[in-house]
Amino acid sequence: MAVEKAYKNLDFLMSQEARMLRILAEYMEPRARFKRYRVTDTVVFFGSARALPQDEAERRLQRAEAGADPAEIAVARRELRLSAFYEDARRLAYLLTEWSKGLGQPWKRFIVCSGGGPGIMEAANRGASEAAGISIGLGISLPQETTSNRYITRELAFEFHYFFTRKFWFAYLAKALVVFPGGFGTLDELFELLTLVQTGKTNKKMPIVLYGNEYWDDVLNFEELVRWGTIDPGDLRLYHRASTPEEAFELLRSELTRLHLDSGPDEG
Numbered sequence: 001m002a003v004e005k006a007y008k009n010l011d012f013l014m015s016q017e018a019r020m021l022r023i024l025a026e027y028m029e030p031r032a033r034f035k036r037y038r039v040t041d042t043v044v045f046f047g048s049a050r051a052l053p054q055d056e057a058e059r060r061l062q063r064a065e066a067g068a069d070p071a072e073i074a075v076a077r078r079e080l081r082l083s084a085f086y087e088d089a090r091r092l093a094y095l096l097t098e099w100s101k102g103l104g105q106p107w108k109r110f111i112v113c114s115g116g117g118p119g120i121m122e123a124a125n126r127g128a129s130e131a132a133g134i135s136i137g138l139g140i141s142l143p144q145e146t147t148s149n150r151y152i153t154r155e156l157a158f159e160f161h162y163f164f165t166r167k168f169w170f171a172y173l174a175k176a177l178v179v180f181p182g183g184f185g186t187l188d189e190l191f192e193l194l195t196l197v198q199t200g201k202t203n204k205k206m207p208i209v210l211y212g213n214e215y216w217d218d219v220l221n222f223e224e225l226v227r228w229g230t231i232d233p234g235d236l237r238l239y240h241r242a243s244t245p246e247e248a249f250e251l252l253r254s255e256l257t258r259l260h261l262d263s264g265p266d267e268g
Helices: 016-036 054-067 070-101 120-130 163-173 184-198 213-219 222-228 233-238 245-261
Strands: 041-046 110-114 135-140 157-160 174-179 208-211 240-242
Touching: 016 157, 016 163, 041 070, 041 120, 041 163, 041 184, 041 245, 054 070, 070 110, 070 120, 070 208, 070 245, 110 120, 110 174, 120 135, 135 163, 157 163, 163 174, 163 184, 174 184, 174 245, 184 208, 184 233, 208 245, 213 240, 222 233, 240 245
Parallel strands: 041 110, 041 174, 110 135, 135 157, 174 208, 208 240
Antiparallel strands: none
């Protein structure tokens, strides 16, 4: 009688009893793949999945204006406004990838990494692809959202079930973080990374750039946290601000060079 091995039993592997095996797989399989492709340093892009490419947003506005429905026109104008950040993320990813490819230092490749989905995530992968570079997509299985855009390097496209294992790989490899306008997910990722840096749970220096001053001025007021005494004034120096791809690129290039290139290969 043929007896099935436990590790081939899909009913068991998908059961509650095997949850720890699934969690471990979401650590070990990406680790093996990152090692195979020599991925040790990433620049992570966070931002809204709802941001459209600018040409698509312009077409939607034209259709809405032709239909003359005020509600649809208002939505389309809002989409067009957000689409500017798609194009900025695309440009910034291009600049970073082009620069990284020209470093000529085999122990450092600052690879663009996104959450793998549409919007700002797609824009980041797209910009890296347009610079003929590789890029990473750390997707998450969600019922309402496609999680793998077509610009991710095929060998570096991942899909996670657990948010916390996905977040681990965002944080573990990141040498810098760029946060574009986004919703709950973007804010969650931003605050988790800020907390890791603030509390010293990361052994590395990691510049964090909030991109889009107008958006962040409307959405967050960290100075009020200082006024209320819930963070220290020095915590305001944990992040930088930028409003153009060139400004963000120069900031990141300067910080990555100072922290990770001038000092040579990292220990461990």
